[in-house]
Amino acid sequence: MIQLQNVTLTFPDGENRITAVDRVTLRGENGTLTGITGPSGSGKSSILAVAATLIRPDSGGVLIGHGANIIDAAQLSKKDATQLRRECIGIVFQQSNLLPALTAREQLQVMARLGNTTRTRQAELDGRVAELLDAVGLTAHANKRPHQLSGGQRQRVAIARGLIHRPEVLLVDEPTSALDQERGAEIMQLIARLTHERDIATLLVTHDLVHRDSIDTLVTVVDGRLSDSSLTQIQS
Template identity: 75%
Template sequence: MIELQKVTLTFPDGDRRITAIDDVSLRGEDGFVTGITGPSGSGKSSILAVAATLIRPDSGGVLITDGDNGVIDAAQLSRTEAARLRRDRIGIVFQQSNLIPALTVREQLRVMSRLGGRRQRGSSGKLAEDARIDELLEAVGLIAHANKRPHQLSGGQRQRVAIARGLVHSPEVLLVDEPTSALDQEKGAEIMELIARLTHEFGTATLLVTHDLVHRDSLDSLVTVVDGRIREFTPSAASSAVR
């Protein structure tokens, strides 16, 4: 679960401050995809950055499920503590796949897995890590491409790797930024359906920023943001079909 409680974020602009997020409250439930949409400059990316603990808000709380300690307020953490939470509990899928050119698909996931603080040591840990990687590569349909490097993959395949990489450390929260922006409509639909399926399957709380409402049926709910405020909350037909 992730919940933003009355979050406000401002940035300096000369002798005044610009409000990027204005008293926003938003909850992402385990196993559901919550879409965030709105015009350019509306605050969508700022909401995602606050949720990712990349930016601390001026006020408000960012509550995130922590399997060890219950629920913690990420807005109250130090930079080091926030980085640790982000590493262990939050998966992030950026607009661009940002894969490392020299690494194979399997190696991309292995590097991310070993950055996580929850991995087990020793031979049993290695077996568990390999099993998790294979599980995710099967889930995103790339097990046959495990030894390929990014230049050998299509754009849609690279985005699938990025999604698997974001899930490799079994995060409670998955944050996705414009996953279809560089894809055609058919590939975009495949990626959105994949994110929805994996969210439901692994029980992550997924927040997904998108401007492309062609794929809104893949979302469990949709929040519209205008001028830093939530203007509309719309449950999707998909939510009643899934739950």
């Protein structure tokens, strides 16, 4: 579970400050894909950055976990927030941001080693990499480098990379913006399926409501605030 609780975020603007996120409360449940939409500059990406602990809000809480294991990430030090991201939060950026020299398999292996704080055995990590590549439909492309993959395939690698540490929370920023409608639909369906199968709380920023059927709950952000009528259950 992830919950933004009355979060406000401001940035310097000359002698004043501009409010990017204005008293937002938003909850993402495990096994649910929550879409965040709204016009450009409305604060969608700022909400995602706060949820990812990449930016500390001016006020409010970022609650992650469940039961007695809930942590307010907004109160963590930078070091502890970094550790939380490695262990509990998967992030998929708008661009796939893959390393050009590495194969699809190596992209995941590097990420697995970076966050291997529990000293998981290499064989287990390799098994996890193989399982994730299969889950996103890329087993046959495991040895290809980014320039050998299509845009949709690169985004699939990025999704698998975001899941390598079995996160409770997955945060996704505009995953279909560089894809055509067909490939975009495939990526949205993949994210929805993995969210449900792996019981992840997923927050996804999107401007493209063509793919709204893949979203469980949709909220709209306007001028940094959730619209009064924004909460919509897409599926029963």
